Amino acid sequence: MSKNNRRKFLKTSAAAIAGFYIVPRNVLGGPGFIAPSDKLRVASIGVGGMGAGDVRGVFGSGKADIVALCDVDDSRAADSVKKFNKASYYKDFRVMLEKEENNIDAVTVSTPDHMHAVQAMMAMKMGKHVYVQKPLSHDIYEARMLTEAAEKYKVVTQMGNQGSSGDGVRKMVEWYQAGLIGEATKVYSWTNRPVWPQGIPWPETPMDPPADLDWDLWLGTAPKKDYVGNLVPFNWRGWWDYGTGALGDMACHIMEPPFRVLGLGYPKSAECSVGSVYVGEFQRGYFPDSCPPSSHITLRFDRPGKEDLEFHWMDGGIQPTRPEELEPNEQMGDGGNGVIIEGTKGKMMCSTYGINPQLLPTSKTKDIKVPETLYRVPNGDRGHYNNWVEACIAGHGSEEFNKLSSPFSVAGPLTESVLMGNLAIRSYDYSPRKNEFPGRGIKLVWDGPNMKVTNFDPANQFVRREYRGDYSL
Structure with missing residues (x-):
């Protein structure tokens, strides 16, 4: 074989061999498979009561991993900690956000009203998407600041009023x-x-x-x-x-x-x-x-x-x-x-x-x-969490972002x-x-x-x- 033909043969053969090994992730994992790298990595603040429901709702989308949990009440948090036993657990949300900054993409906030704003704001300033239970804030001033911050930091936001979906x-x-x-x-x-x-x-x-x-x-x-x-x-x-x-x-x-x-x-x-x-x-x-x-x-x-x-x-x-x-x-x-x-x-x-x-x-x-x-919204009010998760994965300004039901x-x-x-x-x-x-x-x-x-x-x-x-x- 001439040098040119040999070179062409080897190049074509290598590509053919690679084709057998480089296959789409959905083929490897079956229909509906989502690779871990394609999932939203979520930290949750407040994981008892309504917070437990929010964590399960986000995880139930099938497109999110719960990476970290935070609650000031260990007994209230116990069920969520048991269910998501691979997640890191914290009591102080500030410590969690600082330590997990490079491991998370988004944060849910399901705490008493007086804590919503400071928790959501810290997460947004770190570039994290946020889901915050209703009411969005305790004070009018806080609501205005959160609304402005969502646009400033280009993050995907949703309030927990599921009827809006x-x-x-x-x-x-x-x-x-x-x-x-x-x-x-x-x-x-x-x-x-x-x-x-x-x-x-x-x-x-x-x-x-x-x-x-x-x-x-x-x-x-x-x-x-x-x-x-x-x-x-x-x-x-x-x-x-x-x-x-x-x-x-x-x-x-x-x-x-x-x-x-x-x-x-x-x-x-x-x-x-x-x-x-x-x-x-x-x-x-x-x-x-x-x-x-x-x-x-x-x-x-x-x-x-x-x-x-x-x-x-x-x-x-x-x-x-x-x-x-x-x-x-x-x-x-x-x-x-x-x-x-x-x-x-x-x-x-x-x-x-x-x-x-x-x-x-x-x-x-x-x-x-x-x-x-x-x-x-697919599944109506039951699709409220997925409405947010999809938009977080797609990113601020995306088509999914524009479908959000209750952004800030x-x-x-x-x-x-x-x-x-x-x-x-x-x-x-x-x-x-x-x-x-x-x-x-x-x-x-x-x-x-x-x-x-x-x-x-x-x-x-x-x-x-x-x-x-x-x-x-």
Whole structure:
């Protein structure tokens, strides 16, 4: 053989041999196989209770590995630690993020409300994608900072309001865009929460914290206090230092459908009334540490060229008047929670998470045929975790990124509006001296872009709280 022919023969033979060995990974692993190098490496902060569900949800996508776990309560974390026994385990999220920085791509945050922002912000500054439970933050300022940071650091974000991935809210958007109820004029949303103690004094008797709980780390950004019973793991929701009350717990689920349907932004004003608590005979109690047992909040949204939209939130068992279009025995919402949007030509209703959307009267629903124009998340609300995982793998700005249901660009303004209701509640009960309530009976006028109440300055102390110790955004 000539030198040229021999060279050509050897080159062709080598390529042929390589073809037998270099095969696609999906062929080696079978249908649906995902190589370890193609999976999202996840660290999770808060892995008991709802956090355990979040870890399982992300792992259940089949496209994520749980690399590290963090929880301040060893007993609450035990099930997750057992299930993901190859993951490193930490108590301090700062230590975990610093040590695992090169081993992880994304972080889930499923802790009490007062810790969401500092944990998510640290992860985003390290270039990690984040999934944060609702509400996105404890304060309005935190929500704004997280929203801006998501864009600044080009990370993929999602809030844990899974209903935003459901088909129901998309159907409502399509109905509204088709003009079935005309121009919206009012929204009513409500919940039967709280189902934990609120409107009570802080317990007077301190206790030793459980041996498995690091109380100082649990307090985190909150003021230093002695441990008290009946607080962890759930009843912290009713205390302003840690939680955001019934509104923070449920409004990101219930208010989200009308926000998406109507394309709302920041409210222009907020006012409220709250349920009373009585201590002793005919003595009204005021407990500034605790959220009220019930509230009714009215937000107003400016819509250029249209009348303001009136948006009502009710909790503690308060509900709006039943629409005349509902039959006497028909259920309003899902009984304890729901949404009604009133328009110039009709009304529509849904349950929590946007489930079971209905036109009113409900007999109209089955006859309506409106084309599907919006993207449907595979498996609906059950696909909420996968919606985020897919986008993380694809990257910021990708096609999958643009399919996200609740990125911070959406979840941030929603959370700010939710927390605006709490701003009104806390201003209502603001008292420089006992039994003085200068915030009662007024409307807070809100400058959304600048995060400032313009007509009652004491309210602005609740826009951004001071953190304890060296915690910082």
